[in-house]
Amino acid sequence: MKQNRAARSETWNGGLFPAGTSSVYSQPHLALIREMAEPVRLFAGDYLYQENDPADQLYFVNRGSLKVSKLLEDGLSATLSLHIPGDLFGEPDPFGRAVHQFEAKALEDSEVGIVPQAELDKVIRTNGDFAVEYMGWMALMQRTAQSKLRDLLLHGKSGALCSLLLRLYNMYGTSGTIKDGRSIIGKRITNLEMAEMIGSTRESVNRILNELKDQGVISTERGRIVLNDPDYLRNICHCEDCPKEICRM
Template identity: 95%
Template sequence: MKQNRAVRSDAWDGGLSPAGTSSVYLQPHLALIRELAEPVRLFAGDYLYQEHDPADRLYFVNRGSLKVSKLLEDGSSATLSLHIPGDLFGEPDPFGRAVHQFEAKALEDSEVGIVPQAELDKVIRTNGDFAVEYMGWMALMQRTAQSKLRDLLLHGKSGALCSLLLRLYNMYGTSGTNKETRAIIGKRITNLEMAEMIGSTRESVNRILNELKDLGVISTERGRIVLNDPDYLRNICHCEDCPREICRM
């Protein structure tokens, strides 16, 4: 694990996002994961892990947010996933000798619990109910990855971006400030960041977003994107009404 200024955390508090990937676990088993985890604080920009680090741990996000990405040969970056409070993520290795193929970086000051895979394996061998939930978590991670590939491969850049806007709303959505119900992505996301999430360029994202604005499908408010017509976005990306736990970045 590579960190610039990370320190051990003495506190372990904070709530869980309703769409957290740990939602497949019952509360007693989730408490067990948190008990096994070693809490570590990261500052914005710190690496939780980098490519070729041993992939022998899982990570539980207690506070803040992180992104998992791949550095490409041309120097650009491709974002594979975002992780928020309540998320359990990592690259489980059945053979005990894998290394990370991606890197995980804190997008803001964050607190992450580090769970050794060896300790988790002990629980899986002795607790059948926990093992079933662990398999459910792995299936959830697989289905989420498959849904992203579906959007990228089948529906073009416009479909992928429309899907991304819905996914970001599921993770960071807030209500409007007036009587009209609006879907607002509460986190500021730059066009370049969105381009990295769908394997496109900033110019292409700029063009598609401007087209959506001209149609009145989206607008911006204080730097945040407002989804005025989510149904239009769902139609473009051929939405299959996946659960929030799957329809996320």
């Protein structure tokens, strides 16, 4: 993990729902988390943590974006989640001896606040309101993971990819002009990156995206994906109208 290095580039701070998983916390308790957190700066490509590192901390994203992934055989990788400013994430350990099963890497120059689990436990023991919100955050993390598993397991690769496009829009979405009303994913995501997010191959993602383009459901503009017909995507992935706090990658 690399830290205390000056940031070299500006970062994009998310789109429609920049607050992310921290939305369950009140402003005073968010301020308390920030107060406990030690800020660490990462360059794009730096690891925040790697597999088998001690899992005794949580992480609050102040700036930039990170991905949590699992290294597979043959050098392949599976992306489990993306995190943007306002997100609190990590692997809470009730026994105090766990290690990370995944790795977290900065996708761009980022700043993350590291919150020691021991300090967090002290607040939970003495502040009942904070403890209730912490439980809400853990429940939200679980529901988000369950919703992604549902889409991956029940609706095939096409359903999983359509769901992913909607989730990316909820995280990075911007709107076109009032006249065209388009929904634009404001962050450039490569086909390989999307394949890693749905457990597929780049070739399969290429094929499905081309089919969606041929039908006019999506298009591209300056390397960014435009959702011309979000309702079509919702129909393919059997969207259950989850809140934006849950419908995210």
